[in-house]
Amino acid sequence: MATPLVVSDVAKSFTMHLRDGIRLPVVAGVSFSIRSGECAVLGGPSGAGKSSILKMLYGNYAVDAGQIIVQHEDGLIDLATASPRMVLAVRRLTIGYVSQFLRTVPRVSALDVVAEPLVERGEDPDVARNKARALLAQLNLPEKLWMLPPATFSGGEQQRVNIARGFITEHPILLLDEPTASLDASNRDVVIALIAAKKAAGVALLGIFHDHDVREAVADRVIDVTAFAAGKIAA
Numbered sequence: 001m002a003t004p005l006v007v008s009d010v011a012k013s014f015t016m017h018l019r020d021g022i023r024l025p026v027v028a029g030v031s032f033s034i035r036s037g038e039c040a041v042l043g044g045p046s047g048a049g050k051s052s053i054l055k056m057l058y059g060n061y062a063v064d065a066g067q068i069i070v071q072h073e074d075g076l077i078d079l080a081t082a083s084p085r086m087v088l089a090v091r092r093l094t095i096g097y098v099s100q101f102l103r104t105v106p107r108v109s110a111l112d113v114v115a116e117p118l119v120e121r122g123e124d125p126d127v128a129r130n131k132a133r134a135l136l137a138q139l140n141l142p143e144k145l146w147m148l149p150p151a152t153f154s155g156g157e158q159q160r161v162n163i164a165r166g167f168i169t170e171h172p173i174l175l176l177d178e179p180t181a182s183l184d185a186s187n188r189d190v191v192i193a194l195i196a197a198k199k200a201a202g203v204a205l206l207g208i209f210h211d212h213d214v215r216e217a218v219a220d221r222v223i224d225v226t227a228f229a230a231g232k233i234a235a
């Protein structure tokens with residue numbers, strides 16, 4: 001399918017239960033679609049709702065209204081109303097997500113952290129580890145770190161493990177939440193090359209990039225989130 005993600009009229013507000021139930025509307029009327037082989041970028045000032053939109057698309061935040069239609073296996077799924085079990089299946093097979101920070105698991109080596117999503121999809125563990133080695137080498141993570149758990153790695157090292165983990169699979173949709181925030185210039189270039197390779201492979205990408213140069217290098221189109229501003233605080 002040429003358009004594997006279609007978002008229609010999505011709205012989100014947060015209810016502050018510890019603040020007399022004040023409702024904080026964040027976005028409304030969010031509508032866009034992402035085509036295979038393109039990288040769209042969410043733009044707009046801090047607090048406009050960019051991360052909230054990505055989190056709704058990944059099923060981390062509930063959606064107040066609207067539809068998030070995803071091409072999943074041979075059918076269409078509305079993530080806004082999907083069951084938790086379906087959300088997990090969509091994450092395993094269809095939507096990948098690279099967050100800004102790695103969630104570290106004690107005692108699991110960097111190599112296995114990276115290989116895990118492929119193994120979960122049924123790949124042979126040795127094949128998955130080989131692919132993980134290639135990605136970690138491409139991202140210049142020193143080989144002496146590969147067998148260590150990433151909990152004690154620097155911010156940039158953890159981010160590179162996170163990127164390798166997010167890029168190792170062939171999810172047809174990939175969400176990127178500031179994947180280059182802690183990287184130096186040469187590793188930013190590696191990520192730009194990885195994104196270009198995903199585009200060439202027909203993946204539909206949607207990202208947030210505060211780094212102007214990275215945005216210029218990867219964005220086919222900017223979706224201005226201020227167009228979806230939901231108004232002021234309502235009680």
Ligand SMILES: Nc1ncnc2c1ncn2[C@@H]1O[C@H](COP(=O)(O)OP(=O)(O)OP(=O)(O)O)[C@@H](O)[C@H]1O
Binds near residue numbers: 044050053
């Ligand atoms: N879990 C939450 N609970 C309450 N309010 C939240 C929550 N997550 C986000 N918000 C609020 O929603 C608004 C949008 O936040 P969001 O992180 O989506 O913005 P952003 O455009 O990604 O900002 P930035 O560029 O600074 O990362 C902010 O006012 C924020 O305080």
